[in-house]
Structure formats: structure tokens, C-alpha cells
Amino acid sequence: xxxxxxxxxxxxxxxxxxxxxxxxxYSKALDAAIHVRTxxxxxxxxxxxxxxxxxGLKPALAARDDKSLGFIIRFIQRNISxxxxxxxxxxxxxxxxxxxxxxxxxxAEVDSLLQKLRTTVKQEVDYMxxxxxxxxxxxxxxxxxxxNQNKQLNSNSLDVLTPSVGAQTS
Numbered sequence: 001x002x003x004x005x006x007x008x009x010x011x012x013x014x015x016x017x018x019x020x021x022x023x024x025x026y027s028k029a030l031d032a033a034i035h036v037r038t039x040x041x042x043x044x045x046x047x048x049x050x051x052x053x054x055x056g057l058k059p060a061l062a063a064r065d066d067k068s069l070g071f072i073i074r075f076i077q078r079n080i081s082x083x084x085x086x087x088x089x090x091x092x093x094x095x096x097x098x099x100x101x102x103x104x105x106x107x108a109e110v111d112s113l114l115q116k117l118r119t120t121v122k123q124e125v126d127y128m129x130x131x132x133x134x135x136x137x138x139x140x141x142x143x144x145x146x147x148n149q150n151k152q153l154n155s156n157s158l159d160v161l162t163p164s165v166g167a168q169t170s
Contacts, residue, residue: 017047026051026060034071041079045088057092061099066107072096073113077120086124093117 016036020029033047051057061072073096080089097114105111 021050021054024056026054026056027062027064030060030072031068034075041075041082041085044075045079045085048092049088052088052091057095058099061092061096064100066110069096069100069110070113073110073117077113077117080117080120081124093121 016032017029020026020032029047030051033044036043048057051060064072072092076089076093076096079085080093100110103110104114
């Protein structure tokens with residue numbers, strides 16, 4: 001009698017946010033991504049990008065209480081400095097501020113978080129200005145070096161093409 005071997009295939013676990021996407025529950029998908037993946041912001045930003053692609057960002061951000069709004073603002077504040085996420089999270093922050101600008105001043109915790117976000121964004125803008133100034137200085141230096149090298153090459157090629165004074169008298 002021969003033994004039969006059966007392979008048990010593991011069922012691939014579907015993430016909570018994927019389940020919510022399938023049900024078009026965008027707010028729950030965003031919550032699941034923010035709460036589960038705090039150490040992996042790539043996943044949360046991917047969920048946000050998918051919400052933007054599906055035109056579901058506004059519905060996902062709508063009708064939030066102060067606590068859930070705080071989670072989103074904290075996530076943005078912690079990750080907006082990462083160049084990979086800056087563009088997406090800047091868009092989200094803009095939409096969030098547009099939607100909740102009338103609520104500013106109603107909750108001290110949300111106001112505090114928005115102030116921290118403002119400080120972080122201001123620091124990033126200052127860093128970008130410094131970076132642009134540094135790049136401008138470097139461009140000027142490279143242009144000066146390049147000009148000097150071109151002058152030297154041109155004068156060397158002229159020396160080769162122009163016969164010397166001693167060679168002309170012979």
C-alpha cells in the first residue's frame with residue numbers, strides 16, 4: 001500500500017485594509033492602515049495613494065472625531081519629512097485642512113497636533129531653501145571650474161596649432 005501525500009496550501013492572509021477596500025469602506029481602510037502599520041509607513045502611504053486613485057480620500061477623511069483625526073495628523077507629521085512620502089502627505093494635509101478648517105480651535109489636542117505639523121512643514125521648507133541655496137552655490141562653482149578648464153584646453157590647443165617664435169626663424 002502506498003502512502004498518499006497531501007499538501008496543505010496556506011491561504012494568503014488578506015490585510016484588513018484590503019477587505020475594507022473590497023467593501024468600499026474607505027474610512028475603515030485608512031484607519032486599518034494607520035493603526036496596523038505605524039512602523040511601516042510605506043503601506044499606509046500606499047493605501048492613501050490608492051484612496052486618491054479611487055477618489056476616495058475625501059470620503060475616507062470625512063466625519064472623523066477628534067481622536068481619529070489626531071491619528072491621521074500624527075501620521076502625516078511623523079512622515080511628511082520623508083522625501084518618498086512628502087508629495088502624497090502634503091496633498092492629504094491640504095485636503096484635511098480644507099475639510100476641517102472650521103473645526104480649528106474647537107479641540108486643544110487637534111490644535112496642538114496641527115501646530116506640530118505646521119512646525120514640521122516650516123522646518124522642511126527652511127531645509128529646502130538651504131538646499132536650493134547650496135545647490136546654486138555649487139552650480140556657480142562648477143560653472144567657474146568648467147570655464148577655467150575650457151580656457152586651459154583652448155589655450156593648449158592654440159599652442160599646438162600655432163608655431164613657436166623659434167620655429168618660425170629657422
